[in-house]
Amino acid sequence: MSVNTWIVVAGDPAIGTLIETARSLGGQLSAAVVGPRAVAETVAAGGVGKVVWFGEPGQAPVEAFATAVADAVGAAPGVVFGASRSSDRVLLGAVAARLQAPVLAEASSVSAEGDGVVVTRSVFGGIAVETVAVAGPVAVILDGGPVPAASGAAPVEEVAAVPLGMTVVETHDSAFEQVDLGAATRVVGVGRGLKTQGDLAMIEALAKAAKSEIACSRPLAEGLDWLGKDRYIGVSGQHIAPEVYFAIGISGQLQHMVGVRGAKTIVAINSDPNAPVFQEADYCLVGDLYQIVPALTDALK
Amino acid sequence: MKIVVAYKWAPNPQDATVGAAGAVDWSRAKPGISEYDPVAFELARQLADATGGEVVGLTAGAKRVDATLARKAALSRGLDRVVIVADDSLEGAGTTELAAVLAAAVRHIGDVDLVITGDSSVDVGAKMVPTVLAGQLGWPAVGEVTAVSGEAGQLRVERAITGGTQVLEISCPVVLAASTDAAVPRVPGMRDILAAGKKPVETLEVAALDVPAGGATVTVTDTSRPDLKARKGQIIKTADPAAAADELVTALRGAGVL
Numbered sequence: 217m218s219v220n221t222w223i224v225v226a227g228d229p230a231i232g233t234l235i236e237t238a239r240s241l242g243g244q245l246s247a248a249v250v251g252p253r254a255v256a257e258t259v260a261a262g263g264v265g266k267v268v269w270f271g272e273p274g275q276a277p278v279e280a281f282a283t284a285v286a287d288a289v290g291a292a293p294g295v296v297f298g299a300s301r302s303s304d305r306v307l308l309g310a311v312a313a314r315l316q317a318p319v320l321a322e323a324s325s326v327s328a329e330g331d332g333v334v335v336t337r338s339v340f341g342g343i344a345v346e347t348v349a350v351a352g353p354v355a356v357i358l359d360g361g362p363v364p365a366a367s368g369a370a371p372v373e374e375v376a377a378v379p380l381g382m383t384v385v386e387t388h389d390s391a392f393e394q395v396d397l398g399a400a401t402r403v404v405g406v407g408r409g410l411k412t413q414g415d416l417a418m419i420e421a422l423a424k425a426a427k428s429e430i431a432c433s434r435p436l437a438e439g440l441d442w443l444g445k446d447r448y449i450g451v452s453g454q455h456i457a458p459e460v461y462f463a464i465g466i467s468g469q470l471q472h473m474v475g476v477r478g479a480k481t482i483v484a485i486n487s488d489p490n491a492p493v494f495q496e497a498d499y500c501l502v503g504d505l506y507q508i509v510p511a512l513t514d515a516l517k
Numbered sequence: 518m519k520i521v522v523a524y525k526w527a528p529n530p531q532d533a534t535v536g537a538a539g540a541v542d543w544s545r546a547k548p549g550i551s552e553y554d555p556v557a558f559e560l561a562r563q564l565a566d567a568t569g570g571e572v573v574g575l576t577a578g579a580k581r582v583d584a585t586l587a588r589k590a591a592l593s594r595g596l597d598r599v600v601i602v603a604d605d606s607l608e609g610a611g612t613t614e615l616a617a618v619l620a621a622a623v624r625h626i627g628d629v630d631l632v633i634t635g636d637s638s639v640d641v642g643a644k645m646v647p648t649v650l651a652g653q654l655g656w657p658a659v660g661e662v663t664a665v666s667g668e669a670g671q672l673r674v675e676r677a678i679t680g681g682t683q684v685l686e687i688s689c690p691v692v693l694a695a696s697t698d699a700a701v702p703r704v705p706g707m708r709d710i711l712a713a714g715k716k717p718v719e720t721l722e723v724a725a726l727d728v729p730a731g732g733a734t735v736t737v738t739d740t741s742r743p744d745l746k747a748r749k750g751q752i753i754k755t756a757d758p759a760a761a762a763d764e765l766v767t768a769l770r771g772a773g774v775l
Contacts, residue, residue, distance in 0.1 A: 277685055279659055286652060293732075302644075302660040302678075309648020309658060312613050313620075316732035319612040321643035338743065340530040341642055344539045345741045352733025355613075357643070380657040381688030385673075390681040402774075426775070438698040445677060452637055452644065452697075460774040470531050477745060481774045483765065498748050498772075499765055503755030508762065515762035516775075 219243045219328065220294030224285055224311060226278040226303035227251030229258040233361025234297045239263060241295060241328045248288050250281040250307065253372075260372050262364030267372045276379040278303045282310035284377035290314040293353040295326070295333055299360030308355050317353040326356055341451050342474035359455070392444030395429055402428035403458045405449055405476070408435055409465015409486060409505055413442045419464065422509050425516035428462070433472050449475035465505045468493025485509070518570030518669035518689075520561045521632045523619050523650065524591060525551040526582040527640040539740030548581065550590050553635035555702030557695045560665060561633045562595035562703075568668050573626060577602035577618045578610075583720055592713035593705035599716070600626060604723040612645045614731060619646070620653035621726035630669045630689040636661075636697045644694065651692035653729075659685065660694040 221238040223231055225247055238245050246266045249256040256269035268288045270281050289296055289311045296317070298308030312319050322338040324345075332351040339346045397403060404423045410416065416430075423430045430447060437448035449456060450472045457478030464485045466472060473496055476482065484497035485505050494500045501508055528546035535541055561572045574596040576582050583603035591599055602622055607615065623629050634647040644660065651658030663682065664675040674685045677696055705713075751768070755761040769775040 277659070277683070279657055282648075282652065282657060283655065305644055306648045306651070306658045306660060309616075309645055309650075310652035312645070313616065313649045313652025316613060316617065316729050318614075318731070318733055318735050319643060319645045319649065320735075321612075321641075321645060334738070340533065340541060340640055342743060343530045343533060344535050344541050345743050346539070346737055347739040349736045349738050350733055354733055354735075357645070382657055382659070382691075383686045384683055385686050386684035387678075388682045388684075394680045434697070438696070441698075446679065451642055460769060477743070481769065481772055482748065483769070494750070496745070496748055498751060499768060500750060500752045501755050501761055501765065502752070503758070503761070507758040508755055511758035511762035512765065514759070515766045 219331070219333070220292050221245045222289050222294060222296040223247045223264065224289070224296060224298045224304060224307040225249040225251070225255065225259055226301065226307050227255060228299070228301060228304070228360070229255050229262070229363050230360045231259065231299055232262070232364040233358055234299060235263050235364050236361070237326050237358060238295070238297055241326065241333065243294070246292070248285045248307070250278045250285065256372050258363065260370040261366040261368060263367050264370050266370050269372050269374050270377040271374060273379070275383045277382055277384050279306045280379035280382045281377055282307050283380060284375070286310040286314035288375060293317070296353070296355045298355065298357055300357050301360065304360070305357070308357065312355040315353040317355050318350065319355045319357070320348065320350075321357040323356050323358050341470055343470065390444055395444070395446055397429055397431055397447065397449070397454045397456050400429035400456070401459045402426055403431050403456055404428045404462045404464065405431040405433065405466055406436065406464045407433035407466030407472070410436070413440070416442060418506075418509055422462075422513045422516075425513045426462070431456070433466050451475065463493050463497065464509060466493055467491045468496065518565065518568045518630045519573065519628055520565055520570055521573045521575050521623055521626060521629050522554070522557050522561045522596065523575045523632055523634045523646070524554040524557065525638045526576055526578060526587045527551045527638055529639050535742055537742070539742050548587070550594070551635060552639040553637060553695070553697050555594055556697060556700050557633045557635045558594040558596065559700040559702040560695050563700065564665050567666070570669070571597050573597065574599035575619060575622055575626070577607055577615055577622065579603070579605050579608040588718055589710055589713040592716045593709040595703065597716065598718070600719045600721065602721045602723060602726070606723055611735065612641070612643055613649050616646050616649035617653050617728050618723060618726065619650050621728045622721065623650075623654060625721065625726060631672065632692045634692070634694045636695060647692050647694040654690070654692070656690050656692055657687065658692040658694070659687070661696045662693045663696050663699050665693060
């Protein structure tokens with residue numbers, strides 16, 4: 217087995233899982249890194265064989281280097297990994313197009329077999345799992361994982377790149393406080409069962425009493441704008457695995473549940489006894505959240 | 518400005534069933550305009566109206582994507598015309614193959630300034646077709662786009678990033694994937710649906726397009742149901758909310774998660 221492996225990095229060195237997975241395949245591991253030099257150096261120290269870096273990006277967004285990344289990877293094609301983040305997908309898409317390589321998203325395991333790789337991945341929004349054997353170049357998307365710990369010092373090779381015609385002219389901070397749901401041991405998730413934005417105060421009180429982070433289903437973060445987008449749990453949002461997840465006023469459509477299936481314990485509070493959330497809950501409370509949530513907050517104090 | 522909206526006619530996995538061996542049965546899942554694509558139609562229409570442009574719908578898939586119902590569903594949502602690559606060889610096509618066919622169709626349409634897509638498809642949901650499409654065309658791509666303005670040649674694009682938003686100036690042509698809340702899509706009325714029947718439709722077969730060959734072979738070796746954790750499913754009666762809360766807290770402490 218001597219397959220080339222690549223990781224494409226779009227300005228965020230949180231690619232620990234990609235490095236671990238790529239290394240398990242053996243062969244030469246290179247990283248194509250877009251972003252400031254510090255990112256390239258973090259990746260170079262993180263256990264890869266070589267870093268190709270495209271220079272300081274200046275006012276160009278990472279996506280402007282997609283063609284340059286495709287050129288670099290295209291010169292030594294193989295198995296190419298990218299994290300499931302928007303900008304990383306753009307770089308990986310350019311590479312997949314260059315190689316006419318299939319794209320396998322939501323991958324959970326990758327192993328070498330013969331001259332190719334075997335990939336297991338979740339398909340169709342999480343309703344099934346598929347294992348495929350691939351012969352030839354392939355683009356694989358995984359959760360990036362943490363920033364890798366420093367363990368080596370691979371060479372950083374700077375490649376001159378002409379960015380595509382795009383410039384960052386303004387950057388604005390979100391009005392919402394940022395949160396890392398992945399690190400939370402307890403999460404209170406709230407959905408459309410909540411009637412008004414003002415009622416979030418009641419959920420905040422519960423979250424405080426339960427020492428939890430607050431999360432939500434998609435409509436509350438995208439559409440209603442009651443909470444920041446980084447609090448939205450679901451197939452295209454956050455995937456979490458806390459000790460306990462409280463699903464409050466959330467019906468539990470597949471789209472949402474895919475993001476919380478890793479939770480050790482799930483508590484569901486919903487007025488509809490037929491809500492699908494109860495089929496995947498450990499503790500089921502059918503009733504009015506406006507009565508149960510304050511009572512639960514008191515009980516936790 | 519000539520704007521192409523690449524959309525998908527697809528079923529929702531929520532309505533599919535999965536057999537014990539992991540085979541997905543779509544027979545009860547009716548296809549429709551993919552969940553987030555109306556946002557892309559709306560964004561394109563608003564930009565075209567502001568700049569005096571044309572909006573061309575584009576889709577590719579098995580023959581059913583060219584059904585009358587499918588044509589009207591797309592054309593009633595603000596498109597001026599539609600180009601449909603309907604070919605049963607595309608049944609189950611992967612991301613890269615589909616993107617290659619769409620790219621060839623964009624070249625066939627010609628003089629396109631901008632391709633807009635929805636956030637992700639309702640069935641596959643990999644968020645990769647727009648980025649591979651851009652790669653096939655050699656154009657830049659940006660995802661999570663929340664607003665677009667400007668004119669042919671130079672666009673001002675706002676997109677969501679971790680912890681905020683960014684405004685980009687982008688030279689056309691470009692592929693933009695809209696965020697799910699970039700626009701509030703209009704609901705087609707009877708007049709839109711009637712008008713849809715009169716709008717131009719161009720149907721293409723894959724053989725008529727210049728599509729590159731795939732670079733690898735993919736063989737499915739196994740399918741299964743997801744390995745879900747066994748859940749207790751314990752019902753806590755809520756007639757007395759305070760008692761229910763106590764019972765839950767005791768149970769959670771007992772399970773060692775509080």
